Amino acid sequence: MKQYEYKFSFLPEAINDCEKVSDLETTCEVKGKYPCPCCCYNTFPVPKEDAIAYICPVCFWENDVFTSSDDEPSDENRGMTLNEGRRNYKILGACSQDMLIHVREPKSDEFPK
Known part of the structure; x- marks a missing residue:
């Protein structure tokens, strides 16, 4: 069987000059000032009415507006x-059993005042 090499001249060349960064280094968390409606820790960057599809860490x-x-x-x-x-958060420590692998402990500045 013969291997064919196709050249698509109509496609632009893709250039990526970004460094390869591990997954751990690319996580970014937004500092929260407003309480999560579920766990009440200050993890939301905006009020819950404006936090469209924001996920509490x-x-x-x-969040469902x-x-x-x-x-x-x-x-x-x-x-x-x-x-x-x-109820699930109080019992399990996450909003549902299958989300336990994603959650973290609240930071000291996220506790409700």
């Missing part, structure tokens, strides 16, 4: 309600 709740009550199922959280997420 402490409980891994994804489109729900109107704490008992309304959240599309961002696979149908879980905010009250269910709060």
